[in-house]
Amino acid sequence: MNKFNLNILLRLLVLTATIAVGIVCWIGKYRLGAIALLPLIGLQIYSLYYFINRTNRKLTLFLEAIRYEDFSIRFSADNNLGKSFSALNMQFNEVLEAFRQTRAEREANLKYIDTIIQHVSVGVLSFDVEGKIELINPAAFRLLGIYRLRYLSELKSTFPDLPNLLNELPAGSKILYPTPNGQQLSITATTVRLQGRLVKLISIQNIHGELQKKELEAWQNLTKILRHEIMNSVTPIVSLIGTMREIVELDLVPAVPPDTEAVQDLQEALQTIENRSKGIMNFVNAYRDYTTLPKPVFQMLNLNELLTSVSNLLHSDMKTLGIQYQLHVDPLSIDIHGDQAQLQMVLINLIKNAMDALEQTPSPKISVRGYFGPMQQVVIEIKDNGPGIEEEAIEKIFIPFFTTKKKGSGIGLSLSQQIIQMHGGQLKVDSPPAQGTTFYVLLNN
Structure with missing residues (x-):
């Protein structure tokens, strides 16, 4: 007999004995004693009912724990009542533990997904x-x-x-x-x-960067093809002109008076063709850097030192032109990862463009700033107070061969953009009408 059955038997025996005593008292005219036993009999009946229904209460508590996800509850208080109670408690605890592990895995997965989404x-x-x-x-x-x-x-x-x-x-x-x-x-x-x-x-x-990259690749491929075709066509022309000049000088000139107008016109024509052909070859060779730019050699650079070195190179020219120049880096400890020579090339080109834009500007000014932008991105800002860039031209300034200068190849800004893209950054421009021009070099720190 297990403890549960023994507890019920003992409670029934005590209850029966108490009722018997009450009956004896009632019969023996001790009615007050019998009445006094009624609360005790009621208490024993309630205790027996409470003891018998403990399994139902346990089941209710178990279901409430699942409903409210309170898996900290453990069932073990009545293990000593018998094997059936011990086995039931063990099953309850195992089910709660399974729910707890499932919730922990779900929360871990949600936290993992949330971390991915946030990053x-x-x-x-x-x-x-x-x-x-x-x-x-x-x-x-x-x-x-x-x-x-x-x-x-x-x-x-x-x-x-x-x-x-x-x-x-x-x-x-x-x-x-x-x-x-x-x-x-x-x-x-x-x-x-x-x-x-x-x-x-x-x-x-x-996808602005990806579009720029694809656009850059398209221009590079086009430039390579044009350069190849032009050089293949012009080179034999230059060679042929040299041969024709030798024929004129060695064969034709001795046979004809040197002051003959036709011979002089022929020599001038050949010289002009040769000069223009060589000019075309030099022009085409100028774009070799655009299509064969070497990969950057990255190193840690202090931004203030980089900008100071560029400023020193151009300080004399700006002083001669009467340009007020200002450099400010905050904080001075900003470091960037990049190729020093290539970044210097970009900065020199941007500052020289600003200098050219200030030719007709009274009280010309150029300011260069270095600072941290949003998301700790390093920003280099080159700003001038010139006339700005015309609205129809601002969307074309990064296109190879396009230039607003009388003397310019149209390669500087497109080459600068290519270098910054190879550094994983962006080159942007802002030029409101009659409010000057600002170029932004954005680099990931």
Whole structure:
């Protein structure tokens, strides 16, 4: 006999004995004693009922623990009542432990997914049918240029057409959205149903760098082809002209009076053709660097020292031109990872362009600043107070061969852009009408 059955038997025996004593007292005219035993009999009956229903209470407690996910409860108090109670407690504890492990794994997976979403460079945001934002990661904030977003409609202040575009974008579709600051955002939409609610998930990528890279590769390939074809055509012409000049000087001139007008015109024509042909060859060779730029040799560089060395190279020329120059780096400890010679080439080109733009400007000024931008990106800012760049030209200045100067090859800015892209950065320009021009070199620290 186990302890549970023994406990019930003893309680029944005590209850029976108490009732018997009460009956004897009632019969023996000790009715007050019999009445006094009634509370004791009731207490014993309640104790017996409570003891018998402990399994139901345990089951209720077990189900409540599952419902409210309270898996810290352990069942072991009545293990001494018998094997059946011990086995039941063990099963309850094992089930709760299984639920606890499942919840821990689920929370770990959710934390892992959340960590990935927070650290990926792809912007992610989700919203319900009412436009309430349910999820947004730092990359989305950075790409959209905002720091807080609760409802999709709040984007109208920065991107007037974007909220309606995101709402109406069908699931599985992709669009290219140009932002006012020059970014090209690739936006993809999908929909999921969570507990009966329809939620739209949006992914955002800035593919401006990739587009620039592809555009650069296309220009490089075109330049290589043009250079190859031009050199193949011009080189034999130059060689042939040299041969013709020898024929004229050795065979024709001795046979004809030297002051003959036709001979002089022929010599001048050959000389002109030879000069122009060599000029074309030199012009084409000038673009060799654009298509064969060596890979950067990276090293740690102090930004202040780099900008100071460039400033020293151009200080004399700016002083001669009466240009007020200012250099400021904050903090002075900013370090960058790059190729010193190539970055110097870019900075010299940008500052010289600013100097050229100030030829007709009274009180010319150039300021160069180095500082940390958003997301700890290093920013080098070259600003002048010149007339600015015409609106129709500003979108073309990075195209090879395009130039706004009377004397220029149109290779400087495109070459500078290529170098910065090889450093994993971006070269941007801002030139409001009649407010000067500012170039931004953006480098990842």
